[in-house]
Amino acid sequence: MFYWTVILEFEKKNSFDAVRERLVQFMEQFNEVTRGPKMELVFFRDAILHILRITRIIRTDRGCVMLVGVGGSGKQSLTKLSSFLGGYDTFQITLSRAYNASNLMDDLKQLYKTAGQHGRGVTFIFTDNDIKEEGFLEYLNNVLSSGEVANLLTREDNDEICNELIMPMKKEFPKRIPTPDNLYDYFISRVRKNLHLVLCFSPVLFNLFFLKILCITNHNP
Numbered sequence: 001m002f003y004w005t006v007i008l009e010f011e012k013k014n015s016f017d018a019v020r021e022r023l024v025q026f027m028e029q030f031n032e033v034t035r036g037p038k039m040e041l042v043f044f045r046d047a048i049l050h051i052l053r054i055t056r057i058i059r060t061d062r063g064c065v066m067l068v069g070v071g072g073s074g075k076q077s078l079t080k081l082s083s084f085l086g087g088y089d090t091f092q093i094t095l096s097r098a099y100n101a102s103n104l105m106d107d108l109k110q111l112y113k114t115a116g117q118h119g120r121g122v123t124f125i126f127t128d129n130d131i132k133e134e135g136f137l138e139y140l141n142n143v144l145s146s147g148e149v150a151n152l153l154t155r156e157d158n159d160e161i162c163n164e165l166i167m168p169m170k171k172e173f174p175k176r177i178p179t180p181d182n183l184y185d186y187f188i189s190r191v192r193k194n195l196h197l198v199l200c201f202s203p204v205l206f207n208l209f210f211l212k213i214l215c216i217t218n219h220n221p
Helices: 002-013 016-033 047-057 074-086 101-117 135-145 156-174 181-193 201-220
Strands: 065-068 090-091 122-127 195-199
Touching: 002 016, 016 047, 016 074, 047 065, 047 074, 047 195, 065 074, 074 090, 074 122, 074 195, 090 101, 101 156, 101 181, 101 195, 135 195, 156 181, 181 195, 181 201
Parallel strands: 065 195, 090 122, 122 195
Antiparallel strands: none
16 A cells, blocks of 8 residues: 555655655645646645644545535645545535435445445545535434444445445354344444545634534433
């Protein structure tokens, strides 16, 4: 992984300049394979440390993180590069006036299939601007707490996922019987392992988020 290349460079030379050179190279690679505006980051000391922290967290199983800072401070850009260093896909919702809870559920379903069914690491960047409805926070709370989102998958989705996970589960847990319940639990465990939620909030929304989550938790004991 690119991440270990950066770490080894730092440990070998104990120099931020050496790490900076590596990050510039990886940013150029990122720009080559990514559509849209080119990323042009300035890798000062704090930016480098933030990238290493974010990458370390999301490369940990079930690793999720909240980044708090004013708009334009680089939260999303640093996360995208960190996700690239970790070898993960990066996903953000495509916000529009018509975007609602049903659209969020559709996006979560695809993320769950990527992380749980296909077993690929994916970074889900969610910003305070993406909170079009307060109910979005409850979905995020479910993703972070148990990994289970009510009514996310249809019966057909469940059957497809369970059938595809029989062999991977047998390989990883030979003694576990492939019952529907065991397969579903295995699916959720892979989702929680591979789906990394990164919340990019302003200081004001940071406080509001925790207030809402506290209200949701107290309302649903």
